Amino acid sequence: MATMQMSVRPEDLSQVSRGSERIPEAGILVIFGASGDLTKRKLLPALFHLEQAKLLPENFAIVGVARRALGDEFAAEMRAGIVEHGSVEVSDPKLNDFVERISYFPLNFDDPADYAGLKVELDRIDKEKSIGGGRLFYLATAPEFFAGIIENLGAQGMALPGQGKVAVVIEKPFGHDLESARELNRQVNAVFLEDQVFRIDHYLGKETVQNLLVFRFANGIFEPIWNRNYIDHVQITVAETLGVEGRGPFYEKAGALRDVVQNHVMQLLSLVALEPPSSFEADSVRREKLKVWRAIPSIPILNAVRGQYGPGMVDGQHVVGYRDEDRVNPESGAETYAAMRVEIENWRWAGVPFYLRAGKRLKKRATEINIQFKQPPLLIFDRLQTSGPCREIQPNLLTIRIQPDEGIALRFGAKVPTSADIAVCPVNMDFDYADAFGKSSANGYERLLLDAMLGDQTLFAHRDGVETTWALCMPILEAWAAKSPEVFPNYIAGSWGPECSDHLLERGGHAWRNNLGRKA
Numbered sequence: 001m002a003t004m005q006m007s008v009r010p011e012d013l014s015q016v017s018r019g020s021e022r023i024p025e026a027g028i029l030v031i032f033g034a035s036g037d038l039t040k041r042k043l044l045p046a047l048f049h050l051e052q053a054k055l056l057p058e059n060f061a062i063v064g065v066a067r068r069a070l071g072d073e074f075a076a077e078m079r080a081g082i083v084e085h086g087s088v089e090v091s092d093p094k095l096n097d098f099v100e101r102i103s104y105f106p107l108n109f110d111d112p113a114d115y116a117g118l119k120v121e122l123d124r125i126d127k128e129k130s131i132g133g134g135r136l137f138y139l140a141t142a143p144e145f146f147a148g149i150i151e152n153l154g155a156q157g158m159a160l161p162g163q164g165k166v167a168v169v170i171e172k173p174f175g176h177d178l179e180s181a182r183e184l185n186r187q188v189n190a191v192f193l194e195d196q197v198f199r200i201d202h203y204l205g206k207e208t209v210q211n212l213l214v215f216r217f218a219n220g221i222f223e224p225i226w227n228r229n230y231i232d233h234v235q236i237t238v239a240e241t242l243g244v245e246g247r248g249p250f251y252e253k254a255g256a257l258r259d260v261v262q263n264h265v266m267q268l269l270s271l272v273a274l275e276p277p278s279s280f281e282a283d284s285v286r287r288e289k290l291k292v293w294r295a296i297p298s299i300p301i302l303n304a305v306r307g308q309y310g311p312g313m314v315d316g317q318h319v320v321g322y323r324d325e326d327r328v329n330p331e332s333g334a335e336t337y338a339a340m341r342v343e344i345e346n347w348r349w350a351g352v353p354f355y356l357r358a359g360k361r362l363k364k365r366a367t368e369i370n371i372q373f374k375q376p377p378l379l380i381f382d383r384l385q386t387s388g389p390c391r392e393i394q395p396n397l398l399t400i401r402i403q404p405d406e407g408i409a410l411r412f413g414a415k416v417p418t419s420a421d422i423a424v425c426p427v428n429m430d431f432d433y434a435d436a437f438g439k440s441s442a443n444g445y446e447r448l449l450l451d452a453m454l455g456d457q458t459l460f461a462h463r464d465g466v467e468t469t470w471a472l473c474m475p476i477l478e479a480w481a482a483k484s485p486e487v488f489p490n491y492i493a494g495s496w497g498p499e500c501s502d503h504l505l506e507r508g509g510h511a512w513r514n515n516l517g518r519k520a
């Protein structure tokens, strides 16, 4: 398909808003579960990027907390993590000073005496660095420790704001089902006020996800056509080539629906479908998202399908099937693929199917939103070309590439110049982030960490939202738990998922768009 590039002129770049340049108040960031991968792969590189951008306060310390007995080697490990995962030069002059801010405190998550010790240590650092009481507790442990850590912080009086702000960031998964999510919310809100709580969904930190709101509401031309009158259907895909990456035991309990659909996919859905918020304030945006989820009627089990990958080839490499992954039950019924058809019963969307899918070990890594528009009411050019790539007039398609090849493309029909007859061929107007703004090394956590330090909850999940999205998934989770899948594995690693997923769309007269990505 022909492609037209859209680019930003250099003189425009100087006018591009650099976003918030507010600097948070002094504080200590306390990371529970700091010896895990997330800290060195994502959190510390993101914090260092903030340091490079001069967005961290001067009086700021990072304390890693975990069970392992570690000392200075923790800071050294974090330094290596920043270089490896943050595209940072080992000789970066800011690195030494930054690493000076990092220390480690060993703690048994369920031992109250250790929390008393932690409090003393934080007060000591606070005094030494003139911090003034600000604390951000980041829970990056396994989820079974969340409630205990929160209770212990409360018991030691560490949840109460003093002179400085105190807040807690909670990583996913937030609960295992509706009941456990409600229980966790009760435990969290028994200690912290809701405006101190930041439930992370790292998709909301992605530039392209935030750009969904900008695309819709900073441009006048899309809103009038963003509804059932013009849109035929919407597809949201989160496709990964990765398998479970050593997380077998976690995945056995989670599966694709809990791991990715209940949170990331539901967030994307809400941002595509929400009504214009009255402002970009946390309450306005979250309220509109909630209205979308609440307008989704219970999803009939027939409209959901699951899959599990068997062995196959991914990116030219042979890979084992899910049941042969490390610490996975050889007869496992966990789904590594989930897809569903969702309806949104409101005036904007009634009758427009939203197809959602997420899967591991698929053919290509691509998170994409495809919005297919209705055909013109009368196709006057439809019979002119009988063969070749342009033989059919294709409907307009808006593709929002969340990752990789971040960008937005609009497909439309154009006249082929050389043909004797009028032949119509699909072409793309394509905006590419990297071409326009340069490649970014940001991983999404920069924005979320900064917002949490600033106390801005816009890009975080609210308790009602978490519970509502769990409620939407529960009938499917329960039906799947009650009945073992008949034929698992049902897709080959490196394919586009199980056949039943194609049938799900065929029933609506649609087909998955599988040539994802820019070079599709």
Ligand code: BG6
Binding pocket: 172, 240, 242, 259, 260, 367
């Ligand atoms: C995480 C899931 O939340 O998201 C992982 O637990 C998944 O299983 C990951 O691989 C996908 O995130 P990203 O940013 O790589 O699309």
